[in-house]
Amino acid sequence: NITSHDAIAISDMLTCSDELNTSYNKLGDHGAELISKGVTNTTTLRALSIIGNNNIGSSGTTAIANALLYNTSLEELWISYDDIGQDGAGAIANAISINKTLKRLLLCGNDDTTSVDSAMIIVNSLHSNNTITGLGLPIGACIECVRKEVGKTIMKIDTVKVLYLFQCAQDDVLCKFHSKSFGNGVIDISYHRLLPHQLVSLGFFLSRSHRKWKELNLQWCYIGDDGMNILHQWLCGDKANKQEITKLDLSNNNLTGASSHLIGDIITHLQPHALMLDDNNITNLKNISTAVTATCTVKVLHMTRNNITSHDVVAISDMMSCLEELNITNNKLGDHGAELISKGIVNTKTLRALSVSGNKIGSSGTTAIANALTNNTSLEELWISYDDIGQDGARAIAKAISTN
Numbered sequence: 001n002i003t004s005h006d007a008i009a010i011s012d013m014l015t016c017s018d019e020l021n022t023s024y025n026k027l028g029d030h031g032a033e034l035i036s037k038g039v040t041n042t043t044t045l046r047a048l049s050i051i052g053n054n055n056i057g058s059s060g061t062t063a064i065a066n067a068l069l070y071n072t073s074l075e076e077l078w079i080s081y082d083d084i085g086q087d088g089a090g091a092i093a094n095a096i097s098i099n100k101t102l103k104r105l106l107l108c109g110n111d112d113t114t115s116v117d118s119a120m121i122i123v124n125s126l127h128s129n130n131t132i133t134g135l136g137l138p139i140g141a142c143i144e145c146v147r148k149e150v151g152k153t154i155m156k157i158d159t160v161k162v163l164y165l166f167q168c169a170q171d172d173v174l175c176k177f178h179s180k181s182f183g184n185g186v187i188d189i190s191y192h193r194l195l196p197h198q199l200v201s202l203g204f205f206l207s208r209s210h211r212k213w214k215e216l217n218l219q220w221c222y223i224g225d226d227g228m229n230i231l232h233q234w235l236c237g238d239k240a241n242k243q244e245i246t247k248l249d250l251s252n253n254n255l256t257g258a259s260s261h262l263i264g265d266i267i268t269h270l271q272p273h274a275l276m277l278d279d280n281n282i283t284n285l286k287n288i289s290t291a292v293t294a295t296c297t298v299k300v301l302h303m304t305r306n307n308i309t310s311h312d313v314v315a316i317s318d319m320m321s322c323l324e325e326l327n328i329t330n331n332k333l334g335d336h337g338a339e340l341i342s343k344g345i346v347n348t349k350t351l352r353a354l355s356v357s358g359n360k361i362g363s364s365g366t367t368a369i370a371n372a373l374t375n376n377t378s379l380e381e382l383w384i385s386y387d388d389i390g391q392d393g394a395r396a397i398a399k400a401i402s403t404n
Contacts, residue, residue: 004031014038019047023078025054032060039067039074049078061088068095074102080136081109089118089138093125096132104134123153130159188217190249199227203234219251219276225258232262236269249276251302257284267291267298274300278327282306289315292322299324299350303331310337320344320351329383330358338365345372345379355383366393373400 002010002025011034014020027035027050039048050056061084068074084092084107096102107122119137126132189202206213223231228250248270250263255277264287267275275298282288282303292298301323308316308331317340320326333341338361345351356369366389373379389397 001026002031004028004034007031007034011035011038014042014045017042017045020045021047021049022054023049025050027054027056027060029055029057029060029063032056033063036060036063036067039064040070042071043073045071045073047076048074049076050082054082056082056084058083058085058087058091061085062091065091065095068092068099068102071099072101076104076106076134077102078106078136079110080106084110084118084138086118086121089121093121096122097125097128099129100131103131105132106134106136107138108136110138120153123157126157126160133159135160186215186217187213188215189221190217190219192221194218194221194223194227196227196230199223199230200234203231206234213245215247215249216245217247217249218253219249219278220253222252222254223250224254225256228253228255228259228262232266236265245270245272247274247276248272249274250280251276252279255280255282257282260284261287264288264291268295271295271297273297276302277306278302278304280306283308283312285312285315289318292319296322298322301325302327304329306331308332308337310334310340313337313340317341317344317347320348320354322350323348324350325353326351327353327355328359329355333359333361333365335362335365335368337361339368342368342372345369346375348376349378351376351378353381354379357383357385357387359387361387361389363388363390363393363396366390367396370396370400373397373404376404 002022004027007027007030010020010022014035015038022035025031031054032050035048035050039045056079061079061082064077064079065088068077079092088110089107092105092107096105105122107118110118115138122135122137126135187206194202218231221227248266255263260282263275263277263282267288268291280303283306285308292301298319299322301319303316304327306328308328310333313333313336316326316328320341321344331337333356337359338356341354341356345354361369361384366384366387369382369384370393373382384397
């Protein structure tokens with residue numbers, strides 16, 4: 001409940017502070033104007049957050065923006081969920097075209113009828129700025145961002161490394177597109193539950209983006225088979241923008257065998273180098289196997305904890321002819337599944353690493369794998385941990401490694 005009456009005291013503290021967070025108070029425009037004097041005078045402040053419910057309008061925003069013209073220390077500024085307006089956005093745009101120290105600028109949630117125009121003003125100013133790497137825009141909906149010119153323009157600015165698109169009306173976080181560098185082409189929305197309308201937004205973004213994305217990370221997004229169907233439409237359908245994604249991570253998304261044919265299709269279209277499908281319930285792997293062996297582009301496949309049984313191991317064994325790394329830890333292969341895997345070990349000339357740990361493999365399954373090692377010339381790493389290999393299995397392994 002800090003108001004403008006205390007802003008002078010806060011402003012004085014900025015001369016010593018490295019970071020100040022006054023989110024969710026009642027500063028208002030007058031308080032922001034007083035804070036701006038501290039921003040002008042400080043040489044230590046690195047991060048300032050006045051995000052949310054501070055009732056800061058265009059005049060308060062303009063005062064802070066003008067302070068940025070004289071500040072040489074601030075690297076991160078949050079003025080989100082306020083009401084900066086188009087005039088405030090214009091002042092910020094002018095400031096960042098001159099300021100050379102600010103690295104992260106978050107203006108999310110400043111949504112009104114001019115928010116898209118405000119976003120465009122900010123984005124255009126980035127052509128004169130090469131220091132801002134993290135950007136949050138005053139746009140409520142991701143899909144709106146792309147439909148307007150904002151999305152097209154920002155994708156051409158290589159210096160932006162992290163783009164935050166918040167939707168204050170429905171979700172705390174709509175999408176967080178994160179990468180070491182946007183130029184490196186990584187989209188990471190992991191650990192955010194994605195609802196159908198958000199997947200549509202993501203798909204729309206991908207289809208309109210002119211940039212080639214190297215990684216798409218959606219682990220722990222709980223999209224389910226229905227969400228997978230939506231994602232498939234945008235990645236493989238008529239509206240899809242041709243991509244060649246190096247890594248696709250769909251781990252922990254409640255996917256089942258119903259998504260197997262969709263994943264196979266995505267493999268064919270995107271041709272990823274690494275495919276992560278851990279912690280799902282994907283069975284009926286024939287479609288995935290067919291796509292992997294047909295394209296031979298997938299080199300790394302992780303399918304830990306998918307309830308895979310010996311029924312699907314023939315498909316897995318076939319894929320081993322193309323794979324360099326296979327991790328099927330903590331499934332339900334059993335001895336019969338291990339025996340089928342051993343055939344893949346014999347036939348592959350590419351596989352470098354294999355993990356079948358935690359699969360209830362006994363001595364007969366271990367012996368089959370050990371015998372396969374005598375005929376394999378590519379495998380460099382083998383995990384059969386947390387199984388039940390027994391003394392006979394150990395002897396077979398011992399014999400194999402004496403000649404392998």
